[in-house]
Amino acid sequence: MSWQPEIDELAHRRRLAARMGGDSKVERHKAAGKLTVRERIDALADPGSFREVGGLTGSGRYDSNGRLLDLVPSNLVMGRAQIGGRPAVLVGDDFTVRGGANEGAVGDKLIHAEKMAHDLRLPMIRLVDGTGGGGSVRNIEIKGHTLIPAMKVWQHVVANMSVVPVVSLALGSVAGMGAARVAASHYSVMVRETSQLFSEGPPSVVARVGEALSKNELGGSQIHTRNGVVDDEVGTEQEAFARARRFLSYLPSSVFELPPRGEPGDDPARRDEWLLSAIPRDSRADYKIRPIMQALVDAESCFEIGRHWGCAVITALARLDGWPVAVIASDPAFHGGSWDSDSAEKFTRFVDMAQAFHLPVVNLVDTAGFQVGLDAEKAGIMRYGVRALSALYQATVPWCSVILRRAYGVSAAAHQHMGRFNFRYAWPSANWGALPIEGGLDVAYKAEIEGADDPVQKRAEIELRVRSLTSPFRSAEAFVIEDIIDPRDTRALLCEFANLAAPLREAGISRFGIRP
Known part of the structure; x- marks a missing residue:
C-alpha cells in the first residue's frame, strides 16, 4: 500500500497555503499597487530557484473526524533561492x-530564517510588509495574559550583521519590530x-501624543531616507528588487569569503581629459564630485548608497579593474564638504561595512573640517566625528586616499589611518592644514592686522604671503605627501591599488573595539 493519500493531502495543503489570505484580501492588496509576497519572491529570485521552508505552517480548521476543512497559512514565507546565481535566504x-x-508560527519562522542564513553563511534578504513582531492588543484576550516584549529573534538579527550581507526592503507600512528589522x-x-x-502607527501616535498624521506624513521615505534610518528610496517594487540584487553583487556571501571579482570590461589605463580642469582654481567654488567619482571607477559600476542623508560624504560601491571596492567622496556642494553629525555617522557605518566584508576603500578627499556654529555643536558633531575617526583607526582593509582639493581640520584626519601603510596621492589642486587659511588668518594674525594703518591691505598682504607656502609641491619636497599626480592618471593608479590590494584581503569576522 502506497502513501499516495498523504502525498495528495500534501498537495492540497500547499494549494491552500498558496491562496495566502484569500481572494478578497489578495485583490485588496493588489489594488493598493502592491505585489503579493509570493510575487515578490518570484520577481527577486532567479527564475524557478525558490525552495520554500515551512510552507505548511498555519492554522488549520478540522471537522469532528479530524479532516482538514481549511487552512489559514502563516503570514511569513521563507526559504532559499538563487540571487544572481548565488544562494541566499529570503x-x-x-x-x-x-x-x-x-501569529503563532511567525516568531519561530523568523528565528529559523535568521539562523539558516547565519549557519549556512548566506545573505539574508527581508521583504518587510507589516509589524512582523509583537502582534496586536487582541492577543491579550486570545492568550488571557500579557507578555513582556522579548524579541527572541533579535540575537540572531544582531549576529547576522557581523557574518552575512543583510538587505531589507520595506514594501508597505512597517512598524514596531518590522521597522526594527528594516x-x-x-x-x-x-x-x-x-x-x-514608524515605531508606532498613526492611531497610537494620536492616542499618545495627539499628533494626527497620515502614514506618509509620519513615516514616509521622504523622512527616513533623509535621517539615515533607511538607505535609499525607489519608485517601484521592481526597482527595489533590482537594487537589492545589485548591492549583493559587490559582496561575498559571508565574511568567510572574499568579494568576487567581476569581469573586467573597462581599460585600467583610460584617461579622461576633462579631469585636468575638473577642480576650479577658485578654492571657494563648488564642483560636481559624482562625475569625477564615476570617471575613476569602472564604467557603469558606481552604486551609490544613502544619497539623501549625511550629504557631505558620498558613499558608493564600485569596481576597479573588476575588483569590488568601497568609495568615499567629499561633496563640496554640501556645506563646502564640511562634515555634520549625519555625515560622520554615515562615514562610520560605511567604513564598518567595508571592514566587515573585506572591501578595499578609496577615499576622494575635499573637506574643510567639521561644521562649525551653534547648530553643529548642539548636534554633537565632535562625538560623531571622533567615532568616525575610531572606525577608521580600527579598520584594517587596504586604503587609498586621493586628496583632490582641501584637507583641513579633524575630519581631514580621517582621510587615512596614519599608523599603517596606505596608498595616498594628491592632485595639483590639493591644499591642507590645521585650519583653512580663510578662517585662520584673522585669529593667527589678529594683532598685526588690527594694528595696521590699513587692516584690509595688511590682511591681503599676509594672505598672499601665507598662500605662497601652501603649494602641494612644497609639501612634496618635505615628503608630507608621497606623490602629486596628473588627475588623468588617477584611474590607472587606483586600478593598480585594487590589484595589489586583492591578495591582501583576509576572510573572517571583524571585531571592533569600544568607541567614544
Whole structure:
C-alpha cells in the first residue's frame, strides 16, 4: 500500500497555503499597487530557484473526524533561492494574512530564517510588509495574559550583521519590530509613497501624543531616507528588487569569503581629459564630485548608497579593474564638504561595512573640517566625528586616499589611518592644514592686522604671503605627501591599488573595539 493519500493531502495543503489570505484580501492588496509576497519572491529570485521552508505552517480548521476543512497559512514565507546565481535566504511578510502581524508560527519562522542564513553563511534578504513582531492588543484576550516584549529573534538579527550581507526592503507600512528589522541591515530600501516606517502607527501616535498624521506624513521615505534610518528610496517594487540584487553583487556571501571579482570590461589605463580642469582654481567654488567619482571607477559600476542623508560624504560601491571596492567622496556642494553629525555617522557605518566584508576603500578627499556654529555643536558633531575617526583607526582593509582639493581640520584626519601603510596621492589642486587659511588668518594674525594703518591691505598682504607656502609641491619636497599626480592618471593608479590590494584581503569576522 502506497502513501499516495498523504502525498495528495500534501498537495492540497500547499494549494491552500498558496491562496495566502484569500481572494478578497489578495485583490485588496493588489489594488493598493502592491505585489503579493509570493510575487515578490518570484520577481527577486532567479527564475524557478525558490525552495520554500515551512510552507505548511498555519492554522488549520478540522471537522469532528479530524479532516482538514481549511487552512489559514502563516503570514511569513521563507526559504532559499538563487540571487544572481548565488544562494541566499529570503523571508517575506504576507500582508494579506493579518496584515503581516505576528501569529503563532511567525516568531519561530523568523528565528529559523535568521539562523539558516547565519549557519549556512548566506545573505539574508527581508521583504518587510507589516509589524512582523509583537502582534496586536487582541492577543491579550486570545492568550488571557500579557507578555513582556522579548524579541527572541533579535540575537540572531544582531549576529547576522557581523557574518552575512543583510538587505531589507520595506514594501508597505512597517512598524514596531518590522521597522526594527528594516533598520538592522547593511542596505535598506523604501518604495516611495507605498511604504512607510514608524515605531508606532498613526492611531497610537494620536492616542499618545495627539499628533494626527497620515502614514506618509509620519513615516514616509521622504523622512527616513533623509535621517539615515533607511538607505535609499525607489519608485517601484521592481526597482527595489533590482537594487537589492545589485548591492549583493559587490559582496561575498559571508565574511568567510572574499568579494568576487567581476569581469573586467573597462581599460585600467583610460584617461579622461576633462579631469585636468575638473577642480576650479577658485578654492571657494563648488564642483560636481559624482562625475569625477564615476570617471575613476569602472564604467557603469558606481552604486551609490544613502544619497539623501549625511550629504557631505558620498558613499558608493564600485569596481576597479573588476575588483569590488568601497568609495568615499567629499561633496563640496554640501556645506563646502564640511562634515555634520549625519555625515560622520554615515562615514562610520560605511567604513564598518567595508571592514566587515573585506572591501578595499578609496577615499576622494575635499573637506574643510567639521561644521562649525551653534547648530553643529548642539548636534554633537565632535562625538560623531571622533567615532568616525575610531572606525577608521580600527579598520584594517587596504586604503587609498586621493586628496583632490582641501584637507583641513579633524575630519581631514580621517582621510587615512596614519599608523599603517596606505596608498595616498594628491592632485595639483590639493591644499591642507590645521585650519583653512580663510578662517585662520584673522585669529593667527589678529594683532598685526588690527594694528595696521590699513587692516584690509595688511590682511591681503599676509594672505598672499601665507598662500605662497601652501603649494602641494612644497609639501612634496618635505615628503608630507608621497606623490602629486596628473588627475588623468588617477584611474590607472587606483586600478593598480585594487590589484595589489586583492591578495591582501583576509576572510573572517571583524571585531571592533569600544568607541567614544
